[in-house]
Amino acid sequence: MNPTSGGPSASYESELRDILAARDWEGLRDFSRRNNEIPDDVFAQPRHFWEVMLHKLTCGRIDLLGLHDQSRAWLAERGYTTDLGDY
Secondary structure, three states: OOOOOOOOOHHHHHHHHHHHHOOOHHHHHHHHHHHHOOOHHHHOOOHHHHHHHHHHHHHOOHHHHHHHHHHHHHHHHOOOOOOOOOO
């Protein structure tokens, strides 16, 4: 976290962006565990869960605008929306 704003640090944002841009679901899972202290039951979710999260997070980032259409299509083909609360 950034101590002055309370938000994520630049290095956190950069690493997350790189993981999402690379479409690295395992990287997202490991990053989430390392940086967000996710519980064991979430960490243990299958690949599909993490792929859905990866595409939903991609759609929420303006710095990954070039990947939005691809992620929206991936989600729609599987019956999901871009809404993070809609897993």
